[in-house]
Amino acid sequence: xxxxxxxxxxxxxxxxxxxxxxxxxxxxxxxxxxxxxxxxxxxxxxxxxxxxxxxxxxxxxxxxxxxxxxxxxxx
Amino acid sequence: xxxxxxxxxxxxxxxxxxxxxxxxxxxxxxxxxxxxxxxxxxxxxxxxxxxxxxxxxxxxxxxxxxxxxxxxxxxxxxxxxxxxxxxxxxxxxxxxxxxxxxxxxxxxxxxxxxxxxxxxxxxxxxxxxxxxxxxxxxxxxxxxxxxxxxxxxxxxxxxxxxxxxxxxxxxxxxxxxxxxxxxxxxxxxxxxxxx
Numbered sequence: 001x002x003x004x005x006x007x008x009x010x011x012x013x014x015x016x017x018x019x020x021x022x023x024x025x026x027x028x029x030x031x032x033x034x035x036x037x038x039x040x041x042x043x044x045x046x047x048x049x050x051x052x053x054x055x056x057x058x059x060x061x062x063x064x065x066x067x068x069x070x071x072x073x074x075x
Numbered sequence: 076x077x078x079x080x081x082x083x084x085x086x087x088x089x090x091x092x093x094x095x096x097x098x099x100x101x102x103x104x105x106x107x108x109x110x111x112x113x114x115x116x117x118x119x120x121x122x123x124x125x126x127x128x129x130x131x132x133x134x135x136x137x138x139x140x141x142x143x144x145x146x147x148x149x150x151x152x153x154x155x156x157x158x159x160x161x162x163x164x165x166x167x168x169x170x171x172x173x174x175x176x177x178x179x180x181x182x183x184x185x186x187x188x189x190x191x192x193x194x195x196x197x198x199x200x201x202x203x204x205x206x207x208x209x210x211x212x213x214x215x216x217x218x219x220x221x222x223x224x225x226x227x228x229x230x231x232x233x234x235x236x237x238x239x240x241x242x243x244x245x246x247x248x249x250x251x252x253x254x255x256x257x258x259x260x261x262x263x264x265x266x267x268x269x270x
Contacts, residue, residue: 026132
């Protein structure tokens with residue numbers, strides 16, 4: 001899962017801390033999401049999109065793994 | 076109301092936990108059972124009161140997912156490790172090679188009395204002077220005095236004490252694992268039905 005959170009934040013001059021506070025998560029979570037290390041829940045995804053005032057598909061882009069969609073894991 | 080940072084809350088929680096543990100340990104050793112009854116609920120209250128003052132987010136979905144995964148992995152590791160440890164430790168109780176070799180040599184004395192020399196050798200070794208751990212002689216087996224009888228019983232008992240201790244540890248670990256698995260199973264079925 002790819003995302004444009006960093007870009008959207010930069011456009012709005014928003015820090016990770018501010019975004020984390022607005023969506024009710026820790027800054028570490030925002031960092032992990034931005035680095036594509038953590039895949040957020042649908043609920044959190046929608047909350048982030050709402051903060052930026054865009055649709056969820058403008059924030060997150062699903063990219064199928066080379067091994068196929070069933071191989072995706074959050075390990 | 077004073078806003079508290081997450082790290083401060085964690086530091087206070089650790090401090091309170093240490094204080095409660097120290098007070099409980101000291102009072103139990105001193106035979107005072109009233110202190111833990113007061114200290115433990117008070118400690119829990121203080122930690123919850125501190126938690127209410129934290130202005131930052133303490134836990135979120137990522138944290139929860141990490142914790143649940145960690146708990147699952149911990150359970151897996153403890154179950155496998157504990158099962159192996161329990162089997163190894165309990166095997167000491169029934170193990171012949173790991174038990175000390177205790178021999179008794181009966182001698183009929185000139186006056187017709189029987190004396191016995193009991194010797195303990197290293198576990199898994201052949202009886203011989205090089206493997207001797209200790210030995211004792213009961214001069215008249217048919218007329219053991221109290222001291223000799225106690226010595227004899229203690230001797231045999233001491234020989235197996237280490238193995239019995241390990242066996243007890245194995246039993247405790249095994250029972251602990253059973254409780255852990257039963258608790259986890261109960262929660263698993265509960266949440267499986269709920270969500």
